[in-house]
Amino acid sequence: MTGFETNATDKNLRAWLNAGPTDRGVGDGLTFVATVASARRGKASWVLRYRYGGREKEKTLGRYPDVSLKDARELARKDRALLQQGVDVGAAKRREKLKAIDMHNVEGLASIWYERHIAGKYKHPEVVERVIRRHIKPAIGKLPVEEVRPVHIDGVLTKIVAAGAPTVANDALRYMFRMFHFAVKRKWIDSNPVYGFEISDAGGTEKSRVRWLNREELAALSKAMRETSTFGRPNELAVWLLLALCVRKMELLSSKWSEFDLDNGVWLLRPSRTKMKSAIDIPLAPAVVEWLRELKVFACGSDHLFPARRLIHMKAGVPRKNRFEHVSPDTLNVALKRLPLDDIEHFTVHDMRRTARTHMAALGVDRFVAERALNHKVRDVEGVYNQYDYFEERKLALSRWAMLLAATSRGEAFNVIGMRQRTGT
Numbered sequence: 001m002t003g004f005e006t007n008a009t010d011k012n013l014r015a016w017l018n019a020g021p022t023d024r025g026v027g028d029g030l031t032f033v034a035t036v037a038s039a040r041r042g043k044a045s046w047v048l049r050y051r052y053g054g055r056e057k058e059k060t061l062g063r064y065p066d067v068s069l070k071d072a073r074e075l076a077r078k079d080r081a082l083l084q085q086g087v088d089v090g091a092a093k094r095r096e097k098l099k100a101i102d103m104h105n106v107e108g109l110a111s112i113w114y115e116r117h118i119a120g121k122y123k124h125p126e127v128v129e130r131v132i133r134r135h136i137k138p139a140i141g142k143l144p145v146e147e148v149r150p151v152h153i154d155g156v157l158t159k160i161v162a163a164g165a166p167t168v169a170n171d172a173l174r175y176m177f178r179m180f181h182f183a184v185k186r187k188w189i190d191s192n193p194v195y196g197f198e199i200s201d202a203g204g205t206e207k208s209r210v211r212w213l214n215r216e217e218l219a220a221l222s223k224a225m226r227e228t229s230t231f232g233r234p235n236e237l238a239v240w241l242l243l244a245l246c247v248r249k250m251e252l253l254s255s256k257w258s259e260f261d262l263d264n265g266v267w268l269l270r271p272s273r274t275k276m277k278s279a280i281d282i283p284l285a286p287a288v289v290e291w292l293r294e295l296k297v298f299a300c301g302s303d304h305l306f307p308a309r310r311l312i313h314m315k316a317g318v319p320r321k322n323r324f325e326h327v328s329p330d331t332l333n334v335a336l337k338r339l340p341l342d343d344i345e346h347f348t349v350h351d352m353r354r355t356a357r358t359h360m361a362a363l364g365v366d367r368f369v370a371e372r373a374l375n376h377k378v379r380d381v382e383g384v385y386n387q388y389d390y391f392e393e394r395k396l397a398l399s400r401w402a403m404l405l406a407a408t409s410r411g412e413a414f415n416v417i418g419m420r421q422r423t424g425t
Contacts, residue, residue: 030076046072052088059090107141113179157202166203173202212355224339235335244402246356254326283395285402365397
């Protein structure tokens with residue numbers, strides 16, 4: 001449930017909580033938020049949403065009912081006063097939390113470095129956070145900073161490469177170098193244990209990917225998805241939608257139904273949800289609307305197109321709440337690896353946008369239209385002066401592309417040449 005209610009009362013709050021997941025504004029950025037798990041426990045959170053430095057931010061003020069509506073409004077009022085004085089209240093809260101962190105082990109060092117140099121400053125902080133959480137902390141997080149040696153760094157990198165993620169290993173190398181350099185500058189340690197390591201010691205020189213799936217490979221993928229009972233229809237729909245909409249993986253997998261107008265066939269993708277921080281209205285082809293309506297049945301009333309499959313997971317025998325209300329970023333990749341595709345060269349979810357772009361060229365789509373369909377900015381002078389959105393042209397182009405995909409999803413042949421002749425391209 002989402003909405004806005006400036007005259008909320010405690011009776012309203014209890015009703016919203018009993019109704020399940022909710023996200024309701026109660027005035028001036030103060031928001032009452034409850035996930036499925038928290039709603040079941042009869043608790044929610046007070047969140048203050050605000051803008052600072054041109055960015056949308058938020059700060060958690062406390063838990064309801066521990067913090068009453070009256071107290072939450074007073075806390076929000078004080079924070080808004082600080083914002084008027086130029087104080088980023090969310091960042092100030094994080095600085096207070098840092099004071100309690102044990103800076104002597106790698107986990108603490110990573111947390112402090114991340115908060116000071118990545119959070120709120122880095123273009124995609126979640127990428128850095130994920131590498132730290134998955135690869136660096138589990139391996140060396142508990143080690144005292146001064147006891148970390150090159151052999152420990154090599155162990156982190158070797159393990160990541162062995163798991164088949166050389167690019168991630170390169171990222172981990174860069175992040176660890178900056179972390180320990182941060183510690184050296186503050187005299188916490190005398191030398192950087194990452195000094196001397198090169199890209200060749202991690203994942204090696206990275207090459208630009210050129211992989212895309214041709215029509216025969218798309219047909220083979222379609223057949224494998226249909227005939228593999230453990231793959232699941234929601235995963236199959238995710239693949240077709242990623243290809244048809246030309247968006248990045250998490251732009252789709254973390255999306256909410258509130259962004260979609262199925263009756264008018266448009267997806268309103270906000271700037272905060274895109275890599276380039278650029279809003280775009282995405283036209284929805286008839287086949288795509290049909291897939292989305294089917295997906296809505298699987299969503300079972302969730303706010304998300306792809307809700308988390310499990311809200312609670314077990315870690316070391318202890319129940320833990322999942323980090324995401326939507327499916328994990330790894331869900332689709334894991335599912336694809338299970339498909340019997342031994343005769344097809346390895347591909348990843350990231351190759352799907354390249355696949356879409358290549359096929360649109362084969363369908364005769366103008367390059368400016370195709371680039372806008374991928375939400376790319378046109379470079380150089382033309383990109384500055386040409387602000388036309390190409391919505392109608394994108395609508396036609398994506399409809400052509402979706403027709404090809406829909407036929408492929410049904411195992412049918414598709415006449416690309418005939419389509420080009422009918423559309424006059």
